[in-house]
Amino acid sequence: MKGGRPVTTTPPASTAPSTAVQPAASVPPAEGPLVETRGLSKLFRVGSSRIAALNNVDLTVPRGSFTAIVGTSGSGKSTLLNMLAGLEKPTAGEVYVAGQPLHRFSEAQLVAYRRQQVGFIFQSFNLLPTLTALDNVALPLSFQGMPKARRRARARAVLTQLGLGQHLHHKPTQLSGGQQQRVGIARALAVNPTIVFADEPTGNLDSRTAERILTLFRNVIARYNQTWIMVTHDQHIASFADTVVSIGDGRITGIHTNTTPEPGARS
Template sequence: MPAVGEPLVQTRDLSKIFRVGDSRVVALNRVNLTIPRGSFTAVVGTSGSGKSTLLNMLGGLEKPTAGEVFVAGQPLHRFSESQLVTYRREQVGFIFQSFNLLPQLTALDNVALPLSFRGIPKRTRQARARAVLAQLGLAGHLHHKPTQLSGGQQQRVGIARALAVQPTLVFADEPTGNLDSRTSEETLTLFRAVIRRFQQTWIMVTHDRHLASFADTIVSIGDGRITDITQTEHAQTAPAVATQKVAP
């Protein structure tokens, strides 16, 4: 099993260009980034900076225009669409701002649902979902539907759903955007505990530098380029993130 601290994510001159009519919009411009296993990285930038595009590249949701992207040694930039679908289903967990829970399902069934797409038997997937929910303090809410849960509890269900598939990499896209400041901080503290407990690698996209400070490393991005990298106080006990800045 690969050790914590070994490179998990690597990009090389990663670029993404969108065409809008006759115009070219450079969303990512030759980004070089290395993220080790077991780390918690926050990617920070304003709207349109390229942070969400970077997350989409690493999550296999979009293919780059140029450059390379590797996750656990896999060349995502060479993957076919069917290979990317398999990658997203089997190796990636997503946590969303809007929670994306199905309102008609209980917490238990929301967490177990992605496991059904892998062909895991019902008894096994429910047992796994129940165990993860219990570890996140929701053992007493297994049969509650989203409308019966607080915002913080709904986000915990979203976290449990991401973890139940036992992913290689977890992505969180503005995960506290629908939470108040206190619950946001409690959620980020929970993130840190979950990452250490499950030895996960998480990448969070946010515009909020205060919330980003809960990560081990803050990668700032602007105009599609990495502009700065900051190790937080948490980095003393966590693997470091390495970047190679591109000259102007």
């Protein structure tokens, strides 16, 4: 993604809102971290036993940062992401995103939170095979009640910003893995999210494409001053983030702040 202003669709003067991607307006600016958990725990019952997927996790994530949560399978990293994304409720503890107490939210409130404030990026891209890139990106905007013409204009603008202006009408099978993941990124950005969650986003990509996608992540985060949280099992992938949170057996085992400016060169 090269320099210059984002491509936007220009509305008639004072008659239609811009389709350019802007920081989310649904949550007012505030001081302090964007994400905070206090004593967060999640227990699952297996037969007569109770298994702790998360155990007393305290975590803060600054606004405008890129955080990687890294751990092996079964470490609790995906459970933690699900809590922050409002997909699961904790057994105990508190979780706040932009000051909102997700642990107190009803299911209807959590649905509204995910729909209006959260962007998701997936390992398997999760693109609908019968839809074009343009329509895949526009789809979540329909759930926000945005008119068709406006959501297609927004989708077109975001895809163009990510270098996919020549692929608007291509279906997923006509795109490379890296291009499909860029469509996934565009879909996440199109909703103007407060926070973006990426679940093993490079798992289906070769190493060179993965590094290009992670560099794109950093460029997008810097351009829009967004907060992104990624889970991964790969320490090298995690090294692209500003902060690496290591997790094992449901507990945070370490937090490392990266200071090396060159992505991928961090330890």
